[in-house]
Amino acid sequence: MDAIQKQILMEVAGLESVPHGAYNIRTNGQSTARSVTANIDIVSKADGSGIDVIIKPGTVGESVHIPVILSEAGLKEVVYNDFHIGEGCDVVIIAGCGIHNCGTQDSEHDGIHRFFVAPNARVKYVEKHVGAGDGAGKRILNPVTEVHMAEGSAMEMEMVQIKGVDSTNRVTTADLAAGASLVVRERLMTHGDQVAISSYVVDLNGDGASTDVVSRSVARDRSYQKFDSKITGNAACTGHTECDAIIMDDAHILAIPQLEAQNIDAALIHEAAIGKIAGEQIIKLMTLGLTEAEAEEQIISGFLK
């Protein structure tokens, strides 16, 4: 692994070297390192299109890292990864993709992740996207995440894309059985002429199912963001979705929270707020000795924390 690839690995997965536990590192279209444990198996799909991660029932306290690194310009790939999380598990899955593009051709990674979460399993899923490199070629990421949650399961998804990705179209769908719970925390910052579209469709199909889909984003320069989140309540369930965005410069933000209730006991809430940084926040931090630019950075980094 070269210095650029190591740097990307650090940014997307917080890893300085190979991680403990199970992992699969994909570099420039190839699986370059893999480790499995007694409880977590990683198997390449027969057609080479991706991997299956199989976690045995009752696995507790283990983690799986599946970072993807693209450092060659002009590489385009579609990868299908399936995660089978056994009954009663409590595990952490850390994905993430970093593209370093110094060339003139576009680089693109489209990861299609499917999660099959068995009854009473708990999963924390962390996905970070970063782009780097000063080439004219675009860095493109189009992740598709599909989540199927059985009775009593719980999943927490943390999706972060802070810099360097020129174009992203994220589609996340989830269906939840009785008593299942899905929490999504999305953090997004776009700048330059970047475009980021993020869609969520969550179907609450069983009594006691719940979801909380929250996005915090900052759009700078001439960038465009679209946040489209739809929760459907088909049972006695609770759902909340929120989009909180800071708009700067000449950016453009579209927030479309949607709720659909098909059951009288479905309790659904949406909130959306778009606004610039409040002048009084900057003034307060300036009275503490920060410059206007430092105050702005502090406010944004806090907001996206």
Place this chain on the structure above:
Amino acid sequence: MLEIRNLSFAVPGEAAEKEIIHDISLTIGKGKFVVITGPNGGGKSTLAKLIAGIEKPTSGQILLGGEDITGKSITERAHLGVSYAFQQPVKFKGIRVIDLLRIASRKKMSVGDACAYLSEVGLCARDYIDREVNGSLSGGELKRIEIATVLARGTVLSVFDEPEAGIDLWSFKSLIEVFERMRKANSDRTILVISHQERILNIADEIIVLGAGSIIGHGSREEILPTLLGTSAAINACGQLTKGGDQ
């Protein structure tokens, strides 16, 4: 320490400019505890904002330690030693109490040090240090955190705009003790407080009475306080107190 020369401040009005501060001149010595009082709309908060650099005067000068700071920005004044506690504290999404105290102190403050400042304003530090400075905190809690940020700065001039307003369960006595400890810790520190509260007026070295943008009175507490009792300024102030403060 702080000198104000012929300071005026006007805002655009419907027909003509409206003057909020009218040709004010005053001098406040090093280490003094000075309270500015007077009726609502008299220009007290505007004067505090002019000192902190949040508003720019129409004319006149402000000098700090002999240096003309009239043209200096809020940030530059902060570095020169001006602190300012807002009447209505600002909320932030994602910025924690400890973050704000660290920014205020300009150093990598330890959790222990941050806790000391919070304890000073009567907050149980352990419960607050990692809280976000947002709407989940009550008005009184935000106000006390606001005061703690000024304590953490430890500057030569601290300006408090109605520190007693909204101080819920925490008593005035505790607030006065904070001011007394500030003075004891550094006798060179000048404290300027805008207040209607008689108990704060009672610990002042000097009192300035501001009305309709002009100084109506300026002198020692012994001189000014008796003149306030029974005057319209005092009645106005007492009226505010019964309503729980002027916000």
